[in-house]
Every structure is written in structure tokens, then in C-alpha cells.
Amino acid sequence: MSGSTQIVVSGGTVHGVGPADVVIGDGVVVAVGPDLAAGARDGAVFLDATGCLVAPGLIDLLTDTGGPGQQERETPTAVRRAAAAGGYTSMLVTSTAAAPIDSPAAVAERRDVDAGPLAGALTVGHRNLELAPMRMMVEAGISWFTDGGVVVPSADLLRHALEYGTALGARFALRADLVDLGAGGVMHEGVWSSRLGLPGRPEAAEVLGVQRLLALVELTGARVHVHTLSSPAAVQLVAQARRSGLAVTADVGINHLLFSDEDCAGYDPCHRFEPPLRPAADREALRQAVLDGLVDAVVADHVPCTPQDKELPFDQAPPGCIGLETTLAALVDCCGVPLERAVDLLGNGPARVLGQQAHAIAVGAPADLVVIDPTAQWEVPHDGGHSRSSNTALVGRSLRSRVRHTVNGGRITLDDTTVTEGAR
Amino acid sequence: MTAAFEPQGPRHLLSLEDIGPDAITEILRLTDRFVEVNERSIPRVPALRGKTIATCFFEDSTRTRMSFETAAKRLSAEVLNFSAGSSSLSKGESLRDTIETIGAMGVDAFVVRHRSSGVPEQISRWVGEGVSVLNGGDGWHSHPTQGLLDAYTLVEHLHGGAGTGHRLDGVRIGIVGDVRHSRVARSDVTAFAAMGAQVTLIAPSTLLPASLEGWPVEVTHDFDAILPDLDVVALLRVQRERLADGLLPTMQDYVEGYGLDARRADLMGQGAVIIHPGPVVRGIEVTSEVLDTHPRVLVQRQVANGVAVRMAVLFWLLGSGVDIT
Numbered sequence: 001m002s003g004s005t006q007i008v009v010s011g012g013t014v015h016g017v018g019p020a021d022v023v024i025g026d027g028v029v030v031a032v033g034p035d036l037a038a039g040a041r042d043g044a045v046f047l048d049a050t051g052c053l054v055a056p057g058l059i060d061l062l063t064d065t066g067g068p069g070q071q072e073r074e075t076p077t078a079v080r081r082a083a084a085a086g087g088y089t090s091m092l093v094t095s096t097a098a099a100p101i102d103s104p105a106a107v108a109e110r111r112d113v114d115a116g117p118l119a120g121a122l123t124v125g126h127r128n129l130e131l132a133p134m135r136m137m138v139e140a141g142i143s144w145f146t147d148g149g150v151v152v153p154s155a156d157l158l159r160h161a162l163e164y165g166t167a168l169g170a171r172f173a174l175r176a177d178l179v180d181l182g183a184g185g186v187m188h189e190g191v192w193s194s195r196l197g198l199p200g201r202p203e204a205a206e207v208l209g210v211q212r213l214l215a216l217v218e219l220t221g222a223r224v225h226v227h228t229l230s231s232p233a234a235v236q237l238v239a240q241a242r243r244s245g246l247a248v249t250a251d252v253g254i255n256h257l258l259f260s261d262e263d264c265a266g267y268d269p270c271h272r273f274e275p276p277l278r279p280a281a282d283r284e285a286l287r288q289a290v291l292d293g294l295v296d297a298v299v300a301d302h303v304p305c306t307p308q309d310k311e312l313p314f315d316q317a318p319p320g321c322i323g324l325e326t327t328l329a330a331l332v333d334c335c336g337v338p339l340e341r342a343v344d345l346l347g348n349g350p351a352r353v354l355g356q357q358a359h360a361i362a363v364g365a366p367a368d369l370v371v372i373d374p375t376a377q378w379e380v381p382h383d384g385g386h387s388r389s390s391n392t393a394l395v396g397r398s399l400r401s402r403v404r405h406t407v408n409g410g411r412i413t414l415d416d417t418t419v420t421e422g423a424r
Numbered sequence: 425m426t427a428a429f430e431p432q433g434p435r436h437l438l439s440l441e442d443i444g445p446d447a448i449t450e451i452l453r454l455t456d457r458f459v460e461v462n463e464r465s466i467p468r469v470p471a472l473r474g475k476t477i478a479t480c481f482f483e484d485s486t487r488t489r490m491s492f493e494t495a496a497k498r499l500s501a502e503v504l505n506f507s508a509g510s511s512s513l514s515k516g517e518s519l520r521d522t523i524e525t526i527g528a529m530g531v532d533a534f535v536v537r538h539r540s541s542g543v544p545e546q547i548s549r550w551v552g553e554g555v556s557v558l559n560g561g562d563g564w565h566s567h568p569t570q571g572l573l574d575a576y577t578l579v580e581h582l583h584g585g586a587g588t589g590h591r592l593d594g595v596r597i598g599i600v601g602d603v604r605h606s607r608v609a610r611s612d613v614t615a616f617a618a619m620g621a622q623v624t625l626i627a628p629s630t631l632l633p634a635s636l637e638g639w640p641v642e643v644t645h646d647f648d649a650i651l652p653d654l655d656v657v658a659l660l661r662v663q664r665e666r667l668a669d670g671l672l673p674t675m676q677d678y679v680e681g682y683g684l685d686a687r688r689a690d691l692m693g694q695g696a697v698i699i700h701p702g703p704v705v706r707g708i709e710v711t712s713e714v715l716d717t718h719p720r721v722l723v724q725r726q727v728a729n730g731v732a733v734r735m736a737v738l739f740w741l742l743g744s745g746v747d748i749t
Contacts, residue, residue, distance in 0.1 A: 194633035195441075197541040197565030197607060202634070267542025311520045313540030315563070 012049025027410030055343035057089025057368030059350035067099025081386035084413035084423035087370035087403035091116035107140040119144035162222035178209035228253035232285035269317030297349035304389035329399035376402035439566040445618035454736035456587035472499035495734035541565035571611025593620035601660030
């Protein structure tokens with residue numbers, strides 16, 4: 001779609017505005033207001049938003065896009081298509097042990113193919129032995145560093161990483177479980193791990209890990225975002241630290257809002273997560289914490305895995321599930337989060353974490369937006385959707401509320417629930 | 425043997441919790457009849473003629489595998505053997521491919537043992553319609569035929585058999601040892617409780633599961649104090665790895681607290697019995713002296729009944745519409 005073609009999103013309710021049409025041209029919003037459709041230019045493309053919410057595009061803070069050598073799990077094209085179908089217009093692409101972004105060369109390679117800012121590796125290969133060349137990576141264009149889901153065991157090494165990176169102006173997206181309490185645990189330690197005969201990791205590991213991290217934030221002055229808190233107690237710790245002035249933000253993964261440890265009872269590796277699924281009471285408390293605004297964002301925590309990986313025994317299978325296409329609907333339909341709140345948690349919240357000031361549909365703003373039909377009922381397809389992988393326990397689940405259109409940088413990437421060429 | 429057996433309920437035997445107390449009782453009653461078959465001069469019946477049973481042992485096992493094979497052969501079934509060590513698994517073939525390949529040979533049931541909890545249940549989702557999966561022991565989770573044979577051995581010892589509604593009501597059973605890592609303990613608890621017994625777990629806290637919520641058990645750390653009250657001492661294996669895991673200070677410290685030696689054997693009540701699933705680590709959970717000289721060690725009956733119980737289980741799952749004869 002050429003930049004000069006006008007797009008008119010008509011008949012919807014614009015988030016934060018009310019009933020209004022939105023006119024897009026040259027990649028930005030050029031008008032927001034009632035009855036703009038009549039004044040559209042010749043050749044304008046119309047997107048019907050009747051009965052829909054029109055919201056700023058969704059942003060995911062924790063997306064594993066596969067990377068070099070990982071084509072069996074995910075490809076840049078597939079992940080962009082999945083993102084379009086799920087209403088996402090940007091992602092913080094996370095470095096992983098399987099495909100680490102741990103050198104200026106890796107940054108350059110990934111920057112050109114991945115659909116969003118990159119979070120580089122704190123340590124070489126995520127092996128947690130030596131720091132990655134952070135200065136050169138920052139010069140290559142990185143502003144975030146991550147542990148890639150492999151928590152740095154050494155407090156000294158983590159401290160030095162935070163100090164070194166902070167001096168470069170970088171920020172950090174980190175997981176917080178302590179790794180040496182319940183090491184080898186593959187699910188939450190409790191009633192269900194005991195019955196199922198699976199090694200458990202206690203919730204205390206996450207509480208201790210968050211305490212350690214917060215102490216290091218205080219020590220180093222680093223700006224840290226904590227990924228996928230699963231323990232309500234850990235969420236409270238972060239909220240408390242923030243009230244006391246610490247520069248820390250946090251998210252919760254959709255899976256921890258959807259499932260509980262009891263769901264591991266069928267030994268389906270699609271229910272294996274890091275951190276592990278918690279008891280149902282914790283899940284309820286986590287939902288409440290999200291509704292109460294104690295976390296900044298909800299993340300899809302998109303982790304594609306091959307069928308072979310998810311057919312391993314539960315205790316050997318890699319953790320994680322895909323989620324870009326289902327997160328919005330699951331949050332609204334299964335977790336009791338009103339749609340208007342959901343688009344905040346999936347759009348404005350992550351934008352604030354990333355330091356983007358105004359993530360709103362307003363004249364002059366980038367034309368990243370999503371049109372959501374709150375009444376549409378759809379079934380999660382058996383191939384998992386557009387991702388290269390299909391590992392999600394939601395396969396076959398009927399969900400209410402669906403992304404109808406996605407516009408990314410002025411290009412239509414999803415048109416009436418069909419992914420377009422623009423998403424490639 | 426009169427009317428043909430008509431099974432009800434599940435297609436698989438994945439755990440005893442899964443099949444429930446009624447099925448446990450039914451299998452134990454069936455076991456009586458196979459104990460009788462095994463006492464014949466030719467211990468073989470045609471009940472499962474034409475059926476094919478694949479034993480898939482992804483973890484080493486001698487006795488359980490031989491017991492299942494013997495059971496299948498005495499029911500006139502064909503037996504296919506699969507061992508992980510000598511197989512294509514070591515060449516990188518996936519679990520699912522292995523099962524589907526064996527299944528394509530025409531198999532009515534898989535007996536699965538695996539070191540990871542839950543593998544039999546995962547496999548049950550991959551087998552064809554009408555194919556049964558029997559758990560031959562998975563990780564720390566479940567060993568249903570061991571639970572059944574332990575319960576049967578106790579009912580047989582007390583009542584001569586299970587057939588006329590005999591149970592374990594009021595029988596006090598102490599399960600001693602590494603409960604946390606024991607699939608036998610989990611299945612024993614379910615089987616014993618289903619038959620009405622009172623079960624107490626006797627172990628240091630580091631060898632107990634993190635949570636016992638919902639388990640029909642009492643717990644004590646004082647073996648000496650409870651010994652005189654027990655009708656059954658059910659010993660579990662304690663492996664040396666637990667030292668490296670930091671769960672026990674020394675083996676001697678464990679033995680001091682929980683080893684069954686001659687002094688403790690003297691504390692046992694009149695008529696109290698000892699069972700052990702084997703293999704026994706002599707000098708740890710029990711001394712050679714007690715194992716070899718105590719008058720009521722039922723280990724050999726457990727092994728013998730293992731074959732009959734496995735015949736009963738195979739028949740219960742596959743014997744639809746046929747007589748035992």
C-alpha cells in the first residue's frame with residue numbers, strides 16, 4: 001500500500017475518544033472525528049469498524065521470534081503475520097540462548113529482519129560466564145538487555161551487567177526466579193507436583209529472586225523491567241519498591257492469568273512454563289493485581305516450539321507457548337479484563353515501559369492501530385494460526401472478541417481478519 | 425468360570441487414582457482367579473489368544489518386565505519387546521515415532537515404563553482407537569500394578585484371597601522410606617486406602633512430598649514409636665543419590681532413624697508383616713538379618729502375586745467378552 005493512499009477506519013469507537021472515524025495518510029493519523037468517511041479522498045481504502053473498538057496497536061514486550069537456525073520453530077515472516085493477526089504493531093524481540101543476540105554482528109543481522117526493538121543478551125550466549133560486549137551492541141543500536149529467560153545465577157555478574165549497561169544508558173528486561181531454590185523443578189511445588197510426581201519449584205524462589213533483583217536495582221540505579229511475575233507476593237514486592245521510588249516496571253504473562261498448576265495434571269508440555277503455573281488462588285490474585293494496576297503490562301510471552309519438542313516427556317520439554325494471536329482475546333474472554341483495560345495493558349502499558357510517550361490515536365501520531373470486534377466468536381485453529389509453531393494449550397478453544405483489522409505504520413497488515421501482504 | 429467378563433470403565437491403566445476404588449476392588453477379585461491358574465500344572469489359559477502386547481521399557485527393569493511378559497504369555501497373548509537401550513531411540517527417534525511404529529505392527533496394548541512422570545499418559549493420547557496403555561512405572565508418579573500386587577498380597581495374607589469381598593479395613597500400614605521420589609508409595613497409598621487400610625508415612629521430612637493435601641495418610645518421623653501399632657511395615661528403597669541431593673546428611677543418619685534392624689523388628693507387633701517392592705538395598709532400609717530371618721517377610725509372595733495381578737489387569741483391559749476358563 002503506498003503511503004499516499006488514504007485509509008479510513010469508519011464507524012467504530014476510538015479508545016479514549018468515543019464514537020469517531022479515523023483517517024490515515026502517509027503513515028500517520030491525519031484526522032479523528034465524527035463522519036469523516038464522506039470527506040475521504042478518491043481511492044481511499046475503508047476499514048469497517050462498526051461495533052468495534054479502535055485502539056492503538058498492541059505491543060509485546062517478550063517475543064521469541066526464533067532467529068537464525070531456528071526456522072523449524074519460527075521465522076520473521078511467520079511471526080509478523082501472527083503479530084498482525086493478534087493486533088500487534090510492535091514487539092520487543094528477546095535474545096534467547098538458542099539464538100543469542102550477543103554481538104554487534106548479531107544485532108545488525110537481527111535488526112533488519114525482526115519487527116521491533118531488540119533486547120540483547122546480557123552475557124555471551126546467555127551462558128552467564130562473561131558479559132556480552134554491551135558498549136558495541138549499544139553502538140549497533142540496542143537499548144535493552146535481557147537474560148533471555150535464563151536468570152543470571154551470580155549476583156556479582158548481574159550487578160556488574162547492570163552497572164556497565166546503565167552507564168551506557170541501556171535498560172534491562174529480566175526474569176527474576178532464583179535458580180538455586182528448587183533447581184530442576186519443572187512445575188510449581190505444591191499439591192499438584194506432589195501428586196503428579198514431578199519435581200517442583202516453590203513460589204519462594206520467585207519471591208527471593210525479586211528481592212535480590214530489587215536490592216541490585218537499588219544498589220546500581222539500573223532501570224529494570226521484570227518479566228512474567230507469577231507470584232502475587234512478588235507483584236506486591238515490585239509495587240512496593242515502585243512506591244518507594246525505584247525505577248522498576250513489571251509484566252505478567254498471559255499464561256499465568258489463564259492456567260493453574262492443576263492444568264499440568266494431563267502432563268501436556270504445553271502447560272509447562274517458566275516460571276511455572278501457580279495454584280488457582282494465586283492466579284485469581286494475579287488477575288486482581290492486573291485489574292488493580294499493580295503491573296504495567298501483560299505479555300504474550302510468545303515461545304514457539306516444534307511438535308517434537310512438545311512431545312518430549314513433561315520434565316524434558318522446553319517451557320513456553322506461542323501467544324501473539326490469542327493474548328488479547330484470552331485476556332478479555334477468559335480473565336475477566338474489560339476490553340478497554342485490556343488494550344491499555346497490551347498497548348499503552350508496554351509503550352510506557354518502552355519509553356514511548358503518547359501511544360494514542362491522535363492527529364500526527366503514527367498510524368499503528370487495531371480494530372477489535374468484542375462480540376466475534378472464533379476458534380483457535382489447530383495449526384496454532386500463522387506462527388510456524390502450534391504449541392498452545394488454547395488450540396480448539398472458542399474465544400470471544402477478535403481482532404478485525406490491524407494497521408501498522410500506515411500499512412494494513414490485517415484486513416477483515418485476513419493477514420495481508422503488508423504483514424510480510 | 426461362568427459368564428463372560430464384561431469390563432466397564434477406562435481403556436487404560438495410567439494410575440490407580442484414575443481408575444478408582446471400585447476398579448481396584450474388581451481387579452483384586454479377578455486376581456484370585458489367576459492365582460488359581462498359576463497353581464495349575466500348566467499355568468496357561470487362552471483368554472487373550474490373538475492379542476498382541478508390546479512391553480516398552482524406556483527405563484531398565486528386570487522384574488517388572490519379566491512379570492508382565494510372563495503374565496501376557498500365560499494369557500496366551502503375543503508379546504513384543506522394546507528396550508530403549510538397543511533401539512532406534514538411541515539414534516534420535518522420538519518417543520511418539522517409536523510408539524506409532526510399534527503400533528503399526530498391530531498392538532492391542534502397550535506396557536510402558538519411563539523415568540519421566542506422565543509418559544504413559546502422553547502415550548495414551550497417541551495410540552489408536554481401542555489400544556490400551558498400561559503404566560509399568562513412570563518417574564515418581566505411579567506404579568499401579570505394584571500398588572495392586574502389594575494390596576493383594578496383604579489381603580491374601582490376612583484372608584487367603586480377595587474374592588469374597590475381603591478388604592483391609594482397619595489394617596494399620598506404615599510406609600517407610602523415600603516417599604518423595606517413590607512411584608510405589610503413591611500407588612500403595614491409593615491401593616491400601618481403597619481397601620480400607622489406615623496408612624502412615626514414616627520418613628524424614630526431606631523424603632516426603634512437598635504437600636500431602638488430599639492424601640489419605642498420617643505422617644510421623646518417629647519409627648520406633650509407631651512400630652508396635654503397625655500390622656504392616658512397607659519398606660521403600662532409599663537410593664544413595666539422595667545424599668548428593670542434600671536430602672540426607674549421611675546414610676548412617678537415615679539408618680539410625682528409619683532402618684529396619686533386629687532391634688526394631690522386635691518392636692513389631694505379633695503377626696505384623698514386612699513387604700518391599702524390591703530391589704532391596706540391604707543394610708539401608710532393612711538389614712540382611714531381618715530380611716533373611718524374619719518369619720513374616722512377604723517379598724516372595726509379592727513377586728508371585730505380581731504375575732497374577734498383571735494377568736488380572738491385562739484381562740480386565742483386553743478380555744472383553746471372553747471367559748478365563
